[in-house]
Amino acid sequence: MDVKNAFLNGDLTEKVSMQPLPGSLFHSSNAYDSALFIHQTERGIILLLIYVDDTIITGDDITGISSLKKFLSHQFEMKDLGLLSYFLSLEISHDLSSYFLTQAKYISDLLTRAGLTDCKTSTTYVDPKTRLIPLDGHLLYDPTLYRQLDGSLVYLTITCPNISYVVHIVSQFMAAPRTLYYNALVHILRYLKGTMFHGLHYLVHSSLQLLAFCDADWAGDPTDRHSTTGFCFFLGDSLIAWCSKK
Template identity: 50%
Template sequence: MTYVRILIALAASCIWPFYQLDVKNAFLHGDLHEEIYMQPPLGLSHSSSHVCRLWKALYGLKQAPRVWFEKFQSTILSFGFHQSENDHALFIHTSARGLIALLLYVDDMIITCDDLDCIHSVKSYLQQQFDKKDLGPLRYFLGIKVAYSPRGYILSQQKYTADLLSRAELTDTGTVSTPMQLHQKLTPTMGEPLTNPTRYRELVGALVYLTISRPDIAYAVHIVSQFMQAPTSVHYVALLRILRYLRGSIHQSLFFSSSSKPQLRAYCDADWAGDLTDRWSTTGYCVFFGNSLISWRSKKQDIVAKSSTEAEYRAMSSAASEIVWLRRLLGDLGVQCSTSTPLYCHNQSAIKIANNPVFHERTKHIEIDRHFVRHYYINGSISLPFIPSAQQLADFFTKSQTTQRHQYLLSKLSVFTSP
């Protein structure tokens, strides 16, 4: 969902309106390339030896999603749009009148531009091609509420959170100030196996979707999602704490400021050997477009790091990958990143590895990450300024926090309590 957030952040900074469209029975528009036959439907008079050949897709065919996308792709390209090479669901039209960005998700699409006449012309064209429904200004997209204010856009999953708490039967429970207990470390063998692990899996899956607009639970959800195969009573208690935290912060939303400058900045961090079972480290990073948070990650590294410097450097590499993609995507949207994107790191040794071209015996086993980061450092795509640990925002995605620290990081991540 990063592409949705970056499009909203760009529209907020440019003060562009958003509109939403929906194509009715979208999969039925796709043209089939293979020979596919079916039994005639009930009620149709036919010989018992006859079958029907399909020329158009039907719901339930494995080809239906692909051929629908191909149909939409050819249709929108005929209007003069071009497809982003960095996100194939994003279509862009540029002219002397301005830039139009259209994002497709199955049969739902959102469109933004600085010229309402351009938007109306696209709507009229699509109405001629498909049976579509004009949903007007963007209000809800994929179950996420999008609200506009003079200060920018607000992304909220308040209704989704309320429904989740109701499903978990926690609408009257007490609340907590943080989603995870301080210094808590979970292992697979803690507690007794759950008699009904399905409920645990359903709730964790729902929480994963909630992280689209709630970066404050990303780390805690990342932790509890590691025990989906065999959850225990201890894991379930940790899961319930996240839900109790959500009940007390149900009105929190993600804000995209209209005063944001069109510049990227990023933060990266790592929790070295934090997993007590396999000693893998955790990578955390977050990326801002101006003052708007558009991308974040909390993820275990896939190898044991031999030092904190190595763990931090691998986190730096992951963040650099995201920055490179975001810079290219912004370029497709007409935002040229002419200066280096600062990637803030609080590990001096990791920064020096990227700065120093000299071969190091102790880092030869991480040469791929080393060369990747150094390549984009040399060509000016990223810079690597040092930041004190107290100001490291990516710390939010690698470990649990005290209440005071949690609230401080929330304020810096553009998460606020909406009315």
């Protein structure tokens, strides 16, 4: 649902409720995601995800969702955009059995910004022989592009968990990036060009068994001898959480 003119309002003079009013049908999910509200009905669950100018409504109570859309449209000027297909650079395709999340357009725009549209692809996201040390290489004259690309890669790990480790490595040199680190960053982009349409696949009818995997090296950082750990969580066959951290 697109909320029209969300950015055109002036200063507010009335009170704004930042929490659900007493007796509200919806309740906030938890303290860590204040934009997500949940309503349990006799037919199922309705999830309401609220942003500044967009609202996502989903769940398994189709009748309740339809009623909620009508109610919101009477309260605010809103437009129903239909089934979710693109949101915050996430591309969502779906059929009756699964959902598939990618960021192909985001990667394409990233390659254009880096001037790598016509570059060769790489089969790996990091050169196994590369060891990044803080004082190797020359300081970049202007680190702006490096920082922009690195920040974009961090956001890209939303659908590309396989690059989490190497992005975590190059992000450690944001303060004073050097040529060697930029080469490593370009290597990641070349890999992404060849895997642009890879993403996350979620089956509708998946097991609810929670599986967790973790690993760590031992004093793997050549500078401070700190270790790096990583984990991933699966709900059935669906990857739902992951991390790489020194």
